[in-house]
């Protein structure tokens with residue numbers, strides 16, 4: 001039995017994956033990402049009933065439920081999980097409550113789509129993944145970049161061996177000015193970190209996945225807080241509260257893998273650069289690639305050749321991730337966002353923060369590496 005069959009059989013054995021039945025979903029946290037991604041994403045799915053929503057801010061869930069036509073609203077997560085017979089939930093709260101909400105939802109018998117990053121740190125993430133395995137439920141993390149058309153196409157090129165051995169990669173998500181002015185993104189006690197954990201997580205996860213998720217063994221990195229505490233800094237949107245800002249507005253990391261490959265990661269909410277951009281680059285022995293936009297650089301018949309895939313479908317990546325999650329809940333497929341891969345992402349982010357504090361390289365190797 002391969003891994004995919006094993007996961008599907010594990011899910012079917014829980015008895016709550018009757019494919020003919022409507023999937024009942026609830027949402028924990030009625031803020032921005034719930035409003036513009038999860039609620040419309042579930043409501044676009046056939047045979048899915050978005051039945052309930054909760055939020056700790058009194059009355060907020062009720063207001064969102066009314067606006068979005070959701071039948072039941074709660075001010076308490078535990079009450080929602082107790083009263084509603086849900087098959088699945090989305091966790092759309094700040095990072096500090098991903099761990100608690102995910103464990104509570106798994107204990108209530110739900111599959112979980114938890115927003116990124118998986119948690120505040122690796123220790124919390126490991127407990128969540130272990131709990132999901134113990135419960136025999138899907139735990140998918142909201143790393144929607146994997147579902148973008150260009151990422152999917154590039155993954156197919158990589159898996160077909162067209163790039164050969166990938167030995168170097170760059171993962172970049174740089175904003176010139178884009179410190180979030182809403183929510184609690186700029187406070188460490190709620191989010192665990194700033195630009196690195198918030199947007200670095202997307203480009204890092206996507207690039208690692210494209211590389212085939214080699215095993216990280218060592219990390220060197222640094223983070224800075226160069227803009228966030230300064231109220232005079234120009235904002236392109238709603239200004240954040242500079243007096244409460246205590247996270248990084250830029251992070252950089254260099255990651256070494258067990259197979260000898262290296263990855264260079266950069267993420268900023270604010271930086272003095274010409275313009276904001278996001279980019280992933282892969283260098284392999286037979287070909288290289290960059291996105292976005294997607295281009296593949298290789299050789300054919302003794303000539304250098306650039307390949308530009310065209311006519312790719314425009315997809316809403318958040319909707320695609322929700323469609324995939326629902327298919328996992330139904331037991332139709334194994335989760336493409338493999339939780340152990342997400343733990344490696346979190347381990348690297350934690351290590352960059354630690355390296356920045358200590359000024360030293362952080363080893364992630366297991367006893368096997370030292371043997």
Ligand SMILES: NC(=O)c1ccc[n+]([C@@H]2O[C@H](COP(=O)([O-])OP(=O)(O)OC[C@H]3O[C@@H](n4cnc5c(N)ncnc54)[C@H](O)[C@@H]3O)[C@@H](O)[C@H]2O)c1
Pocket residue numbers: 028029030031032033034054055056057060077092093094095097101115116117142143144182183184198
């Ligand atoms: N995947 C993406 O592209 C993406 C984009 C934005 C945000 N996010 C992630 O989504 C999460 C939420 O971000 P947001 O922008 O929606 O924030 P937000 O501040 O707009 O909304 C969060 C909501 O959660 C509620 N909440 C807080 N603690 C709660 C708890 N214990 N139980 C129930 N509700 C609780 C808050 O009252 C608030 O309404 C974060 O983890 C963030 O990293 C992901």
